[in-house]
Amino acid sequence: xxxxxxxxxxxxxxxxxxLSCTAxxxxxxxxxxxxxxxxxxxxxxGVSSIRSDxxxxxxxxxxxxxxxxxxxxxxxxxxxxxNSLEPEDTAVYxxxxxxxxxxxxxxxxxxxxxxxxxxxVSS
Numbered sequence: 066x067x068x069x070x071x072x073x074x075x076x077x078x079x080x081x082x083x084l085s086c087t088a089x090x091x092x093x094x095x096x097x098x099x100x101x102x103x104x105x106x107x108x109x110x111g112v113s114s115i116r117s118d119x120x121x122x123x124x125x126x127x128x129x130x131x132x133x134x135x136x137x138x139x140x141x142x143x144x145x146x147x148n149s150l151e152p153e154d155t156a157v158y159x160x161x162x163x164x165x166x167x168x169x170x171x172x173x174x175x176x177x178x179x180x181x182x183x184x185x186v187s188s
Contacts, residue, residue: 066091068179070160075185076150082184084145086160093117094138097167099175100145102156102184111170112158113145123168127153150186157181 072084086098099114113134114123122134133146143160159182161175169175 066093066096066162066177068160068162068177070158070179070182073158073182073184075187077188078151078186080150080186081146081148082150084147084158084160084182084184086143086145086179088141088162092138093136093141093143093162096162096164096177097169098134098136098143099161099163099167099170099172100134100143100158101161101172102154102158103181104153104156107156109159109172110156111172114168114170115143116166116168118166121168123170125170147184150184152186155184155186157183 067090097117100112103109115134119136131149136143160179162177163175
């Protein structure tokens with residue numbers, strides 16, 4: 066499966082963005098999806114994940130209550146709705162996939178990675 070993250074951009078603090086992770090080469094309904102981010106000079110961080118069946122999600126403490134992950138398997142896309150954005154959310158965001166059921170926020174558990182999309186939160 067090939068993944069592509071999109072939807073990043075420049076947003077003011079308190080604003081919102083919706084990221085999309087689209088797939089080609091395979092249907093996404095067999096894959097659990099994770100969103101990760103990497104800020105300049107920092108290690109990659111797991112942000113959120115959703116099981117292949119969509120029945121369970123997971124969030125890093127830093128984004129709980131502000132970010133929402135969802136999926137539309139019919140459209141082969143996973144979304145990350147980001148609200149109340151803070152400058153600390155500035156990073157390149159990546160989506161990743163693993164075959165089967167997983168809620169992991171550890172990047173090493175994912176086999177397929179897309180190109181990232183840059184999110185900049187600044188006034």
